[in-house]
Amino acid sequence: MTTPRIPFVRHEHNPILTANDIPYECNTVFNGAACRFRDQYVLLLRVEGLDGHSHLTLAFSDDGYTFRVQEKPWVLPSDDPEFEPYERYGIEDPRITQVGDTYYITYTAYGPHGPRGAIGRTTDFVHFERVALATEVDNKDGVLFPETIDGDYVMLDRPAGFGGQSGSIWIARSPDLVHWGRARVLMSSRAGWSNSKLGASTPPIRTERGWLFLYHGVRVTGSGRLYRVGAALLDLECPERVIGYTPHFIFGPEEPYERTGDVPNVVFPCGQIVEPDGTLRIYYGAADTCIGVAEAPLDEIIELASRDPATIPTT
Template sequence: MTTGPVTFPLGPFTPHDKNPIMSPQGDTWESGSVYNPAAIVVEDKVALLYRAHADDIISHVGLAWSTDGFTFEREAEPVLSPSEEYDRFGCEDPRVTEIDGTYYLTYTGWDREHALLCLATSTDLRQWTKHGPLFPDFDTFQPQGNDRPGPWSKAGGILPVQVDGKWLMYFGEGSIWLATSTDLLHWTPVTPDSEPPIMAPRRGTFSDFLVEVGPQPLVTDDGLILLVHNAATKNADGTVRYTAGQLLIDPARPTEILAELTRPWIEPTTYEDTHGLVSNVTFVEGLVFFQDSWFAYYGQSDSTLAVATFTPGKDRWSEVRVP
């Protein structure tokens, strides 16, 4: 479970001056793009579970380790790869939470028609048991709708502590929803997709087009829930721009937002952020407290992998330019 000081808003975060910290390599499964990583601290090391693919854009999940949070050594082979009908064209965009020695990994299974939020578990981050799609009939793009008919779900962030005897998961691309579980394997949406979500796109803001759950939620020092989310606007030419925000939620009323950032805390600024497979994207999926600092790991334009850091007690909002 993530430990460390958590206040709202969390930050300010400063992108590492040597980004990207990981890029495509070789001529096989990670030769095209390396991005969108989950992160967790294991025995004084940061482990990244990152998305990677060759030019075929069939995604796998790789594993890399670091003793400083910046320089990573990759394992040679992916730890999660397409093997089922529902993920035969990609295991994408992982998020990870550790509870009582078990790692719970949510990822997107892609069959080139539907994106389905899936679950896998492990005790060592290398051998994973797939448990299949969690919400096979759910469309998280409601109420605004999606261009594709049928079910669609992505992005599951599991809170590492129980609330009133239940586990909570915030999930969704398009809009953000809540699900609960008693065993961490079987999840039930709190409201059906025919009812309003917890958060939908905010017209005229940095989340005008869509919102999507980021890393696993955190518990703040005063007992509230902090949820980092990704957000996007869509330009007239059909291109998108992804940034990230933060939400504050009372666990006693977990479907209601108490507060939210009205401007992004990270946004595309560098060449890698603004040029790539899908340009103008900073997409956060990993967040850990490590060596007295917070490390936020994110994908740059669906092509490379970067990190931004925040040291509590040292970094101050008044000393940085807020995006």
């Protein structure tokens, strides 16, 4: 059987969360991180207020489709002098990576100097502790690997890519989550469906074939930017080496709620969960306005990412 080019199937009741589901006044909800915690599905939502500034709110579910959103925001921009200048305009686009009993949350701190990658953590989804502002500006789309490699924490991020610039996915290492270095370009945009910039979407998953992660590619068109999704495989022992990727997109905006919104023509996964039956479930922001969920067999995504040798340019 031929593996389909677009393997993801949308949930029949998409979008699963809109601004109407948030129990307080807001503009939109989108780009939610995801994990399993104590037999529940957890979404960490980016909620944008009417002032245009974003914060993070928790939602819980028994089935992964119908969520109960908490009455109040969980993480607001910090008033700590170390963080306040860099979170003054909001905190955005979280991702969750579990390492042992700790859930690390990477997010974008946005302030007057531009966006920075930041890291926080929790063990109970009650208390939240900021760890570090991990990058300088302009940088976002940070995702952590779920285990250390050669004693190092490893992170994918996306410096640049603003103001019409091209943007590449980079990889960096840290001994302590605070001091990051040994950075190098991992994947860059190319002519075609991702001709403008790339960014990591979901944290890497360890598979027998390599570290699998989803990334978003942006194409500039005559009517604006178009955000779609690809997948890539990295070497398990040396994640700086790309061993396969999808030369075409495997998920893109098709439905009205993905085509129309505050930022049209966007699907932007930030959350994923691998189910016991091998289904990869992704939670994605649609048109920067709502959240959808889609599913595909994990093995099919791995197969698609394994088809092409690592020829994607890094310069």
